[in-house]
Amino acid sequence: MKELRKDIKNGISKDEALKKYLNRGGDAKKGSRYLSYIPEEQFADKYLIANNMLLSVYGVLSVIGLVALLPQLLSLPSVGIIIVLLIGLLIPGVILYWIYKKNAVGYFILAFFCLKGILDSFRGYQEDPGSVWVGVTINLVLLIFVVILKKKIFPYQNYFNTKKNEKGYYLFSL
Numbered sequence: 001m002k003e004l005r006k007d008i009k010n011g012i013s014k015d016e017a018l019k020k021y022l023n024r025g026g027d028a029k030k031g032s033r034y035l036s037y038i039p040e041e042q043f044a045d046k047y048l049i050a051n052n053m054l055l056s057v058y059g060v061l062s063v064i065g066l067v068a069l070l071p072q073l074l075s076l077p078s079v080g081i082i083i084v085l086l087i088g089l090l091i092p093g094v095i096l097y098w099i100y101k102k103n104a105v106g107y108f109i110l111a112f113f114c115l116k117g118i119l120d121s122f123r124g125y126q127e128d129p130g131s132v133w134v135g136v137t138i139n140l141v142l143l144i145f146v147v148i149l150k151k152k153i154f155p156y157q158n159y160f161n162t163k164k165n166e167k168g169y170y171l172f173s174l
Contacts, residue, residue: 004031008038036156039102043153050149055099057142058110062092104157107150114143 003024007017014035021031044051066088073081095113098106117139125132150157 001026001030001034004034008035014038032156036154037104039104039153040155043155044102047149047152050145051099051102051153054145054149055096058092058099059096061138061142062088062096102153104150104154107146107154111143111146111150114139114146118143 004017004021004026007020008014012020018031018035022028066085069084069088073084076084095106095110099110118136121132121135121139
């Protein structure tokens with residue numbers, strides 16, 4: 001993998017880097033998986049505005065979520081407030097950083113949290129169904145946007161693994 005990573009950083013195309021990697025005795029599955037996690041430059045540039053929109057929307061929603069927790073935070077002791085704020089800033093911050101760097105894992109984790117947000121919203125349905133549907137709609141739209149954007153920037157991945165062609169070979173295999 002180190003040689004494959006080094007070849008990609010030196011500007012060699014993914015196809016050429018995989019050929020060299022396989023000629024050195026590398027595993028096609030591991031090499032294909034590694035290459036599928038590298039965003040395609042043309043698509044990353046093409047969808048840069050959409051990626052920046054995702055960063056902005058998720059950042060704003062994270063801040064709104066922290067502000068909404070403020071009344072519950074004030075009832076905690078000071079150590080609890082610090083811990084909740086650290087977690088509440090650290091997790092969205094890491095996700096935002098990964099998406100900014102176009103790391104496929106960031107998109108996957110954000111999609112997981114959007115799905116979790118949809119499921120968690122229904123717990124309060126009896127008290128306020130209108131708010132629940134607003135939360136579900138926001139999370140669902142964000143989830144769809146994240147999944148589509150990830151598929152556009154990382155075309156050689158299905159959502160959980162490296163794509164295979166009709167013969168069962170990984171797409172980057174030769």
